[in-house]
Amino acid sequence: MDFSTELKFWYRQNARDLPWRHTTDPYKIWLSEIILQQTRVDQGMSYYYKFTENYPTVFDLAQAPETQILRDWQGLGYYSRARNLHTTAKLIVSDWGGKFPTTYSDLLKLKGVGEYTAAAISSICFREAKPVVDGNVYRVLARVFGESTPIDSTSGKKRFRELAESLLDHSEPDVYNQAIMEFGARQCTPRNPNCPICPLAASCVARKEHKIAVLPVKAGKTKITERWMNYLIIRHKDNLYIRQRTANDIWKNLWEFPLLETTTATDPKTLMKSTAWRTLWQEIPFELNHVSTEIKHILSHQKIWIRFYELTIDKAIPKKQRHDWIQIKEEQLEQHGLPIALHKYITKKRISH
Ligand code: SF4
Known part of the structure; x- marks a missing residue:
């Protein structure tokens, strides 16, 4: 089996049953993606329920006062995400008639929506062939392919993007993208990846060359x-x-x-x-x-x-x-x-x- 088939097979057997996996509504997928940035799934879950309940549509979110949104966001941190969420909701209502853009390039025009979120929404909701590249994906690719270019360097970002594009499954970009993210979150975790029962173990370079602890490579650490x-x-x-x-x-x-x-x-x-x-x-x-x-x-x-x-x-x-x-x-x-x-x-x- 090739890389993507292996991943999808693993995903179909191991995926967690998460509420946003039962929808292809771009509004809800977008909410889940913004909530889950820098937040663990178990922590983000209650916020997802709260936001989809308090603001069932993008119109409800756009019309809500910012103070109310910030209060509902309380505890998640990175409050700029909540403010961007609000700004974007208003923009979708005013400029897009309340309908989410349906392509990767149009999604990128929205505030707070970067390449990763645009790829997630366009692939999951509209099956556009765009690979997601986030921390989980960097880790899986760096380890499986033994790629040691620093992920925070310009050349590293380019290298990983090319690699992700070459591996993307064009027939099911939605399943493939979710599979690689889930695999990074559950199987090939930062510490103690579950190598003994990993379907990619036989071909994994990091495992063969004992480089799991050093991959992915980061060039500079941010000053605190x-x-x-x-x-x-x-x-x-x-x-x-x-x-x-x-x-x-x-x-x-x-x-x-x-x-x-x-x-x-x-x-x-x-x-x-x-x-x-x-x-x-x-x-x-x-x-x-x-x-x-x-x-x-x-x-x-x-x-x-x-x-x-x-x-x-x-x-x-x-x-x-x-x-x-x-x-x-x-x-x-x-x-x-x-x-x-x-x-x-x-x-x-x-x-x-
Ligand atoms: S063998 Fe280990 S390091 Fe390699 S992909 Fe699987 S879980 Fe990750």
């Missing part, structure tokens, strides 16, 4: 930035202060508590003596009720250390000292999309009280 975020949960009667993050940074358009960000690790004593802290409080008397331990929060290229300071004040903060903060009732917090680290802290506090 560290940040320290000190959040002030300020309670005045049953009110809280929050602000919306508007800068082009992580968590754009989500809500947060007043923040003092430092460029190095700062313990509570030092922070409370800092100019930033003193400027913030000026003449306002406050009571410090609790300082949390430092919580580590990892994003793809950032390591964030978060500490919460819980304070109470008797008098509301004067407007001129409030910056862009707004005052809300504590129970209204749920209606605002918060970054997951903040949401978790608040929820945990409520449960422990």
Whole structure:
């Protein structure tokens, strides 16, 4: 059996029964693909159900307020995906009459739809012969064919694309693409691939040459930035202060508590003596009720250390000292999309009280 026949055979016996595998509706396939970017299937599943239920059609998604979409997205991270999802939905309604483009090249014109997603949608929904190339595919091809060109180099990307194109099964591009992705996710996994029962074991170069651990090759590792975020949960009667993050940074358009960000690790004593802290409080008397331990929060290229300071004040903060903060009732917090680290802290506090 050749490579693609072997893969399809394996897929038909081993594919997981996933909800998006029962549809060829491009809207639903697109939703599943965006949700599953950088997200595990078991985690993405509930979001897929939530989105297809809350927004059954692209019109529903286009019409929904962004804050509602961000709230439904809460916990998935990479919020730009949710914003792009919304922008694209609106675009499909305004420019395409609510009907998804049916070709790879037209799909590529949509915001947030790259080569991988365009290939997935066009092959699965319209059986266009376009190969998907993502992390799973890189890994399978690198190992089976012993290809050691770095996958993050220009020549590597070209090489793998050519290889993927030459292997694509033109009679069933939909099944083949899903098969290679599933094979990478379930069989030829990054760590501990299941080689003893692999249908490709006999021809797999990495297995023969003991290169499984080093393939695929990556040229450069991305630098991780560290940040320290000190959040002030300020309670005045049953009110809280929050602000919306508007800068082009992580968590754009989500809500947060007043923040003092430092460029190095700062313990509570030092922070409370800092100019930033003193400027913030000026003449306002406050009571410090609790300082949390430092919580580590990892994003793809950032390591964030978060500490919460819980304070109470008797008098509301004067407007001129409030910056862009707004005052809300504590129970209204749920209606605002918060970054997951903040949401978790608040929820945990409520449960422990
Ligand atoms: S033999 Fe092992 S490394 Fe090679 S394709 Fe199969 S699972 Fe992957």
